[in-house]
Amino acid sequence: MRARVSDPFERRRRLGWAVAAVWLFFLGDPLSQAWHADNTVARHLGILALVAFAVTYVLSFRLMRAIPPESEAPPLPLRLGLIAAMLGLGALAVPGAGESALATLVYVAAAAVMLLPGRQRIAAVGLLAAASVTLPAAVPGWSADTGLVFGIVVASTAVFGMTKVVERNRQLLRAYEEIARLAVSEERSRMARDLHDILGHSLTVVTVKAELAGRLLPDHPGRAASEVADIERLSREALADVRSTIRGAREVTLAGELASARAALTGAGIDADLPSAIDEVPGDRRELFGWVVREGVTNVVRHSGARRCTVHVGRDSVEVVDDGRGPSSALDGSGLAGLHERARAAGARLTVARAGPHGGFRLRVELAPPAASMRA
Template identity: 55%
Template sequence: MQLPPDRNYLETRHWRVTGWLLAAVWLFFLNIPLLAALHQPEPWRRVVGAATLVAFGVLYVFVFQWARGRRLERRGIPVARAWAAVALLLGLGLAGIPGTGGDWLTTLVFVAAAAVFLLPSRQSLVVVALAALTPPVTAALVPGWEAEGTVVFAVLLASFAMFGVTRLTQRNSELQAAQQEIRRLAVAEERARTARDLHDILGHSLTVVAVKAELAGRLLELDPARAATEIADVERLAREALADVRGTVGAYRGISLAGELAGARSALAAAGIAAELPDTAPELPAERDELFGWTVREGVTNVVRHSGARRCVIRVEPGLVEVRDDGRGPEAASSGPGGHGLVGLRERARRLDAAVTVGRRPDGPGFLLRVTLPVDQ
């Protein structure tokens, strides 16, 4: 069962909304220069002050989200573009001086924070130092402007806070990349195990089959009775090899609910996904036990490969088995055709008149796979 991949697995919808809020909430501190602009006696000053502040706020949020997206995707931020963004923010702050007066210094808080988020450490430190020194220097040089100690403190505090946000974003990106790599390795390990088992089984069986077939061909005229015996052995070996192959690739033999629960626990642990599974499997009729085992295998395969989940819960009752996670969930409706694994599961369920439910979890984000049938069946 395959789900349509999310365009950007590193950034879920929750984190996108959080990112916008994290950038926009700081714009509250622009109320000081905005109020100064709105109280200007001349209309053109009010327009210039308000327009430049609005443009400043929009640009700040856009730059923050652009840089944050690149960091989450583990792509570098071009230094030239970073300096251009910092310079443009500073330019908008300066352009608003006719409307904001000395209160334009508040924009330096955002310029310093943007520099910390965009630029390399040493370069951002230079920008922060200049932003912190600007208020006392301009107060000494420009008549009528007062030294704003609160602005200096705000510049330093915002820079320190943005440094923490930068490191948090970086660590979050590295963690998600590591989880993705673990999932990829878990799938690769399973494929390698299957290939190795197939090689071991078929390598031995087909070698013996070839030897016996060659021997039977030579004995066909010399000793027909022994040749018939060898041909019978060839048939037996071929059937045993076929059964072993089916068991190895998880076909129609050897699958059970207890075995799949144990395999699910191992697979989820290898993928770094917290698992909540029953300790023991209930006693079930053979056909139902096999169907429930297939359901657990299909559900866990989806969780490991496609969901991006952090937690998986498997619930088993005499008439129900359910696999749910807290990942991205399906993009299409649950009535869609699904992947090959889901089609096969529906076919097996149909033989027992069982109902298969596939779709979003009703109690929150994530994916739900459930198979139900009457308990008295």
């Protein structure tokens, strides 16, 4: 049986009452006073009021501590109602518990700090501290107790610190969730970009070869069969590339993309002028340059209507140029957007422009040369 991993907020819901209930033993004196009250009605009323007070106090703490980080706090009228109910129940305990019922003010102050926002909690604690001083002076037979004021201040400060810890934990968890969400979004974008680039190129070549095979079939069935065999091979390679991308193991090489580009351009009837050597290209740039060649040649075959395509590869740049129609709205898709993201991540600059005054298309990615080479 698989063990269940519990949610920390679920544990807080189950244990939040215990955090508040552990301090209820301070109600022992008022409860004892009510239990020994001479008046039966006052005795029963005091005991019931103190029990109800304890339950309300625990529920108020559990209410606030059980809120998930993505949720808003309960409505303010509900929170004020809980505080008012605690004050009322504390007042009902007075006939049976007498002056000792003022101990409930400490709990009300702690609950007010937990339930109220900002300055309202400060005002509530101040009023309760003042009440703990003025009530004994106003009621005959009661005596002032400075320890009660001290208890209100200490309890309020302790709960305030606890609320700050809870708030910080909520903020931290929200930050973790946002980081996880962004990581998932980034991974989805990467996979979408890679799949687009891989399938776009592969399907373009497959389409070109299928058209060529169809033209060759009546008069040159042998060559048509060879093109069909290439289509099968390319389809299998595309499937393998998709699987590698999903596993995160897809690798693009400049040499491989140049070879694929030659096959795609030749199949489309476009003269290909490609570099025969790439030795001067640093190894850490070859993957990016491979993506540029893939995307550029795919666009040439798909959209350009060109008769010739030239690829220039240097140490710091790669360029794909054709003599076709030039830039068009058909190029404003996710392919160039994905290539722009790759270039930006590598610290390179992507340029899309007309190749010359008579048309054509130029796709160029250039990295800044090393600082040493820029010195006079």
